[in-house]
Amino acid sequence: MASIFQFFNSINISLLASLLFLGVFIWYAFAIIYHFIRFGIGVIPKLLALVFFISSLILFTSATKAYSQINWPNIFSFLHSFLKLY
Amino acid sequence: MAIFKSSNSFRNQQPGETTVFVSRRHWIVLLGPVVFFILLMALPSVVNHFISSQSWYSLFSGLFEFLTRVYFLILWILLFYNIMLFSLNTVVVTNKRVIENQQKGFFKYTLNEVYLDKIQDISVNISGVFSTLLSYGDIEIQSAGTQNKFYFRTLPHPQKIKKIITG
Numbered sequence: 054m055a056s057i058f059q060f061f062n063s064i065n066i067s068l069l070a071s072l073l074f075l076g077v078f079i080w081y082a083f084a085i086i087y088h089f090i091r092f093g094i095g096v097i098p099k100l101l102a103l104v105f106f107i108s109s110l111i112l113f114t115s116a117t118k119a120y121s122q123i124n125w126p127n128i129f130s131f132l133h134s135f136l137k138l139y
Numbered sequence: 140m141a142i143f144k145s146s147n148s149f150r151n152q153q154p155g156e157t158t159v160f161v162s163r164r165h166w167i168v169l170l171g172p173v174v175f176f177i178l179l180m181a182l183p184s185v186v187n188h189f190i191s192s193q194s195w196y197s198l199f200s201g202l203f204e205f206l207t208r209v210y211f212l213i214l215w216i217l218l219f220y221n222i223m224l225f226s227l228n229t230v231v232v233t234n235k236r237v238i239e240n241q242q243k244g245f246f247k248y249t250l251n252e253v254y255l256d257k258i259q260d261i262s263v264n265i266s267g268v269f270s271t272l273l274s275y276g277d278i279e280i281q282s283a284g285t286q287n288k289f290y291f292r293t294l295p296h297p298q299k300i301k302k303i304i305t306g
Binding site: 074078081082084085088089092093094095097098101105108109112113115116119120122123124127128131 | 147148149150158161195198199201202204205207208209211212215216219220222223226227229231240242245246248
């Protein structure tokens with residue numbers, strides 16, 4: 054049992070979750086853009102692919118910036134004191 | 140730019156086949172998902188309204204901001220997934236045949252086709268107030284081929300499409 058806790062403590066779960074989310078996001082974004090460009094008929098699907106690419110890039114950058122501005126030490130100290138109560 | 144000059148070529152196009160007309164389903168099909176996504180976009184504001192008065196909110200505001208942006212990113216992807224399906228579900232009339240592309244997901248589609256010389260009868264079905272006002276309906280093509288009937292549903296201006304098919 055102790056070894057399981059040691060194993061989970063040794064991996065950075067938030068980093069793994071971020072990488073997993075990044076992987077899923079890249080796959081979905083690629084598949085949507087690929088379908089628009091490869092199988093779309095006419096100009097409109099290609100323009101939609103361009104709109105989606107630029108907008109998702111902006112949203113992803115914005116989410117990354119928001120992540121960097123989270124005050125983790127404050128949150129953890131609050132959670133620590135909160136859990137101590139119970 | 141080449142992107143603004145894209146031709147109406149399509150997958151499984153035969154040699155010498157030219158596109159006469161391309162139609163997607165009526166925009167009313169997309170209205171439901173778009174309204175649903177707009178409502179979902181308001182959800183973080185509603186949650187923020189209830190939790191912003193809490194004493195602990197200032198500690199978690201950064202985290203909340205991050206989760207909101209990730210939520211918007213997921214919604215954006217799902218919205219464009221629906222737009223992609225709408226955009227790739229097409230009816231193509233060429234000089235040889237009528238083709239219906241049904242995109243059902245990523246890398247999953249069906250293609251129905253009927254050759255113009257096999258068409259025996261085309262009927263248009265417009266029923267209801269909305270479909271009459273917004274001019275959309277179904278087209279049924281009777282064919283002499285192995286598959287007798289073809290249904291193309293919720294197409295804009297079905298009478299016009301019928302005229303194009305019959306020449």
